[in-house]
Amino acid sequence: MASKESLNLCRAFLSNNRYVPLRQSFPNPNPKFQVLNQVSSQLFQTRSYSEIPKHLQHKPSVDPTLVPTTSPAAETLVPKTNETQKKKKNIANKAPVSSSLNAFEIAKFSAIADTWWDSEGPFKPLHAMNPTRLAFVRSTLCRHFGKDPYCARPLEGMKIIDVGCGGGILSEPLARMGATVTGIDAIEKNIKIAGLHSERDPATSSIEYRCVTAEKLVEEERMFDAVIALEVIEHVAEPADFCKSLAELTVPNGAMLVSTINRTIRSYAAAIVGAEYILQWLPKGTHQWSSLVTPEEIALIMHRSSISVQEVAGMVLNPFTGKWVLSDDTSINFIAYGTKNNL
Ligand SMILES: C[S@@+](CC[C@H](N)C(=O)[O-])C[C@H]1O[C@@H](n2cnc3c(N)ncnc32)[C@H](O)[C@@H]1O
Ligand SMILES: [Mg+2]
Numbered sequence: 001m002a003s004k005e006s007l008n009l010c011r012a013f014l015s016n017n018r019y020v021p022l023r024q025s026f027p028n029p030n031p032k033f034q035v036l037n038q039v040s041s042q043l044f045q046t047r048s049y050s051e052i053p054k055h056l057q058h059k060p061s062v063d064p065t066l067v068p069t070t071s072p073a074a075e076t077l078v079p080k081t082n083e084t085q086k087k088k089k090n091i092a093n094k095a096p097v098s099s100s101l102n103a104f105e106i107a108k109f110s111a112i113a114d115t116w117w118d119s120e121g122p123f124k125p126l127h128a129m130n131p132t133r134l135a136f137v138r139s140t141l142c143r144h145f146g147k148d149p150y151c152a153r154p155l156e157g158m159k160i161i162d163v164g165c166g167g168g169i170l171s172e173p174l175a176r177m178g179a180t181v182t183g184i185d186a187i188e189k190n191i192k193i194a195g196l197h198s199e200r201d202p203a204t205s206s207i208e209y210r211c212v213t214a215e216k217l218v219e220e221e222r223m224f225d226a227v228i229a230l231e232v233i234e235h236v237a238e239p240a241d242f243c244k245s246l247a248e249l250t251v252p253n254g255a256m257l258v259s260t261i262n263r264t265i266r267s268y269a270a271a272i273v274g275a276e277y278i279l280q281w282l283p284k285g286t287h288q289w290s291s292l293v294t295p296e297e298i299a300l301i302m303h304r305s306s307i308s309v310q311e312v313a314g315m316v317l318n319p320f321t322g323k324w325v326l327s328d329d330t331s332i333n334f335i336a337y338g339t340k341n342n343l
Contacts, residue, residue, distance in 0.1 A: 099238045099241040099242070099245075100186075100213055100214060100236040100237055100238060100245065101186055101213065101236070102235060102236060106187060108285070109190070109235075113167075113187060113189040114189075114193070116169065116190065116194070116197075117169070117193070117197055122283055124281055125275065125282065125317075126166075126169055128323070128324060129324045130170065133170075133230060133335055134173055135326065136313055136335050136337070137228065140257065140337040141154075141226055141257075142154050145225070145255075153177055153178030154177055154178065155178045155179035156178030158225045159224045160181050160182070160224055161181075161182045161183075161217075161226075161228065162183045162229075163227065163229040163246060164184070164185055164186070164229055164230075164231075164235070165183030165185050165190070165191075165194060166194070167190055167197060168183055168194035168198055168209070171183035171198070171209075172197070172201075172204045172207070174228075175198070175203060175204045175207050179226075181206075182222075182224070183207055183210075185209075185211060186211070187211065190211075191209045191210065194209045195207075214242065214245040217249055218249060223249060223251045223254075224249055224250060224254065225251055226254060226256070226257065227246045227249045227255075227257075228256075228257045228258075230258070230335070231259055232260075233260050234287060234288075239297075240304070243258070243304075244305045246258070247302070253339065254339070254340045256302070256339070256340065257336070258298060258336050258338075259315070259336070260292065261287060261292050261332065261333055261334075262292060262294055262331055263292035263293065263294050264332070267331065268289050270332050271332060271333070272289055295336065299312075299336070307338040307341070308338055308341060309337070310338055310339055311337045312330060312334055312336045313326045313327065313330070313334065313335050314327040314328060314330035314331070314332070315327070315335060316332070317332075
């Protein structure tokens with residue numbers, strides 16, 4: 001778990017617009033990681049604030065060429081080029097398109113939808129990771145909402161949404177811990193499988209599953225005490241917009257949790273070469289290295305969406321036991337917990 005000092009550094013980075021290299025903001029006390037981390041941060045980390053990958057950069061929410069010009073003075077300042085006219089026409093004729101859906105990613109997950117509950121299938125790493133990430137979710141949410149993490153139903157009374165829930169392998173334990181759970185996913189087949197599986201147990205049969213995007217639920221003005229999107233942000237079209245939708249679904253002072261894979265040389269070696277090509281735990285092409293998001297980038301896009309990152313933990317696989325543990329080492333997998341500012 002990130003220390004107070006590292007969080008302060010992260011905050012300083014966010015407030016001063018200064019870039020803090022990964023290892024400085026999330027120091028790992030274990031010396032054996034330091035050489036590798038240094039090499040990876042030299043080679044692969046974003047080097048400066050302005051070099052954040054294009055897909056994460058802040059975009060103005062409105063295309064300035066399309067802003068209606070009300071005053072005659074302004075009218076003369078906006079050139080009405082053919083391009084502008086064309087864009088206006090396209091927007092008028094098209095239904096609003098979801099900003100988070102990536103057709104390639106959706107096709108990939110549709111192809112393996114039947115295997116959600118096969119703990120030895122393509123989702124094996126998620127099944128193996130589940131107890132570890134649930135420990136982080138339970139502990140942060142209980143601290144945040146002042147609940148006892150050791151009681152039988154520690155999440156009782158909380159409204160939680162699991163965004164990109166897949167077959168429901170996270171939604172179900174959340175419901176068993178007492179939360180009122182909504183699970184959403186972009187793939188209809190996933191939602192059907194999740195629904196069928198949850199109906200088998202009275203403790204999970206009340207989960208509300210819907211095939212819908214986060215941005216659609218924002219339109220419906222739905223809000224939740226905690227918004228959780230684990231292992232999803234690396235698969236969406238626009239991570240910053242996706243994060244904004246997650247924040248809009250969170251009540252003021254609510255909690256948000258996001259987990260993903262870091263973009264480092266170690267993650268390339270372990271999560272792509274190791275897991276997809278050597279061990280073949282995941283289908284080849286499951287993860288695009290360039291679409292991965294670093295902890296600083298997550299903190300940045302959360303901050304822009306009025307979410308303050310409170311804690312970041314690494315999740316590390318012990319290759320000998322096959323078990324995952326929470327760790328300070330965020331260089332491959334990590335999970336971040338933030339709170340929505342009371343605007
Ligand atoms: C790697 S799986 C993670 C599943 C689940 N969160 C877990 O960790 O067990 C990614 C899931 O995100 C879903 N997904 C991808 N893009 C999405 C989007 N824009 N909106 C909602 N779900 C999406 C996929 O269909 C898939 O089920
Ligand atoms: Mg993934």
